Amino acid sequence: MDELDSYSRTVVAVAETVGPAVAALAVGDPENPRGAGSAVVVRDPAGDGAVLVTNAHVVARTRSGRATFADGTHADVRVLGADPLSDLAVLAAHPDADTPSPVTLGDAAGLRVGQLVVAVGNPFGLAGSVTAGVVSGLGRSLPTRDGSASRVVEDVIQTDAALNPGNSGGALADASGSVIGINTAVAGVGLGLAVPITTTTRDILDALRREGRVRRGYLGVVGAPAPLPVDVAARLGRARGLRVADVVAGSPAARAGLRAGDLVVSADREPVVDAQGLQRRLFAGSIGRTLPVTVLRGQAMVDVLATPTELGA
Template identity: 35%
Template sequence: MTQAGGTPSGPQETPATTGRRFHFAQLLTIPVLVGALVGALVTALIVLLVDRGSTDQSAAADPADPGTAMCAAAPIADRVLPSVVTISARRGAQAGTGSGQIIKQGGYILTNDHVISVAANGGSVSVQYSDGRSSDARIIGRDPSTDLAVLQAADEAKNYPVIALGSSAALRVGQPVVALGAPLGLSSTVTSGIVSALDRYVPVPGDGVTHHLVGAVQTDASINPGNSGGALVDCSGQLVGVNAAIATVPNAAGVGGGGSVGLGFAIPIDLAKPIAEQLINTGKPGHPTTGLQVQEIPASVTQALGTSAGLFVVSVDAGGPAAKAGLKAGDIITEIDGDPAVSSEQIVVATLTRQAGDTLEIKYTRSGTPGTATLTLAAA
C-alpha cells in the first residue's frame, strides 16, 4: 500500500493485499526533482497524460442520479477547487506536500496525518489556495490511527469557501466521483472515476505507526503521490471521502511503482467528520479503549499445542473495560462480535469505529473452558 504520497513501503501481506503494494498519496518534496531525503535517493518522473474526457454533455451525470455514467467535472472543479488547498510540511531537511480542504469557517483544514507528520515536532506547515495565494498554518490535532489531521490557516482562509459535506453512507458501487488535489505537487488537479468498491479495510504502514483506513471507499479515479488528504466528491460537489492511499503493482524486484493503477482508497467522510470535529474541539481524537493487549497466535503454535486459534490476551489493565468484563491475561479470544478472532488489528478497528459506552461481545477460552464476555468500551 502506498500512502498517496510518501516513500513506498511494503505492506503487511494479508489475503487482501498479497501481490499489491499500497502507498500514501503524498509527494515528498524533491529539490530539482532529484535529491536525498531521509538518507534515500528519490527520483520523480513526470509524464504527460492524455485527457480522454468527452465533450458530449449527454454523458454527464445528473447530480440527482448517482447511477449515471460520469460527473460533469468542469462545474464541480469551479465549485470545489476554491475549498481545496496544497499543503507543504517541513522540518529541517525533511519536507513533503499533500492536499486538504477547508471544512469549517476560521480556516480549519482536513487532511491526512501522514501529510503533516514530518512537521509535528517543531516543523512548519503552510497552505496554498487555488488562486496561488498562501498562508502559514498550524496543526490543531492529529489522529495517526485513522490517518487524519486538522490544520488551521493563519489567515483563517478568509474569502475562501468551506467545502460542502456529503454522506459516504449514501454511496453506491459504480457511482461517479471526482478527486481533487495536488498530485506530484501540481495544484488544483481534477480527475474523475467511479466508486469501485465500498467498506474496504486497508492497513498502511507509516513511520512507526500503522494507519487504519476503515470502511474505505475504493475508486478508480486517478490518485497519485500528492493527492493525499485531498477531496473525493460526488456529482453535487459534496465531500464523500478523503483520499489517502493507492495500490501499485510490484516489479520483478518486488518494488512497487509510484503511480496510479486505478486502485485508490479514501477515508469515508462519515468516519472522518466526527474525528475532525473532535480534533478541532479538543486537539485529540478521543477513541475509546478496551483495556487489554493481545497477540496473534501463530497457526504452528495452535497445532503443536492443540490450543484454540485466536488472540492471546497478554495483559489486562486493572479496573479497565476488559477487567470489568471478566477477561484475564492468558485467555484466548476466539470471536469478536461474531467474527473469528484472527488479527490484533480487529481490536484496533473496533475502537476506531465505536464510541465510549458501546459494547463488544467477546468469546474466549480459559484453560480450555469456553466463556463469553460483554466488554463496554471506555474513554481513553
C-alpha cells in the same frame, strides 16, 4: 450546440465547486517549506470560520506550513491536531488569511460501487488537478500505525480515479459536489484509497480541532471475523462475529474475563461483525465506562462487563 455530454458537465460542475477549496500544502520551515500534498477547506463546526483537512502522514511531525490555492492565493497554516490512526489532520489558517469558501461534507455511508467520483488535488505540484472515475470498491481496510498502537481505518473507499503523489489530503467528491472522502493512498496502478466522511470521521475531526488529539479506549483483544453457527446467525440476523484470538495479559479484557476463542457478537449493545465494529465503540466516551460485551462461548451466550482504559495512557 452544447459540446459537453452529461458526464463531462457533471465533472466540470464538481471541479468548479470543489476545486477552489483544495490547496497545495507545503509544510516545515517557513523560509523553505517542502511540498507535501493537498488540503481541503471545510466549515469549522464551532463557528462561521473554516479549517483545513488533510492526511496525518502529509503533515507528519511538522506544526506549520503554507496552503496555496488554485487562484494563486495562499495562507499560512498551523496544525491543530493529527491522528495517525485515522490518517487525518486538521489545520487552522492564519486569521488574516482570505481562504476560499468551504466545501460541503457529504456522507460516504450511501456510496455504491460504480458511482461516479471526482478527485481534486495537487499531484506532482500541479495545482487544481482533477481526475474522474468510479467507486471501484467499498469496505476496504487501510492499516495505520502510531508508535506501538496499530489500527485499521474502516470502510475505506477504493476508486479508479487516478491518484498520484501529492493527491494525499485532497478531496474525493460525488456527482453533487459533496466531499465524501479524503484521498490518502495510491495502492497501485488504477487503484486509489480515500478515508470516508462518516459520523466517526466527523467526530475525529472535531476532536482534533478542539483537543489536538483523539482519545481512544483500550480493551486488549486481538480478533478476526468468523462465521456464527447457523442457529445463532438466524436468531441475530447476521452471519459473522469477531473471534477473539488473543487477550493481552492484565488488560481490561482480561480483567473482565474475555477469553481466546470467545466469539464477540455485540459491544455496548451494538452488533459486532469485525474488528472495526469493536473499534467504533472505543472512542473517548468509552474510557472508564462499563462496556457490556456479549460473546458466544461454546453453546452459551455470556455477558461480560469491561472497563476500557485510555489507549497510550
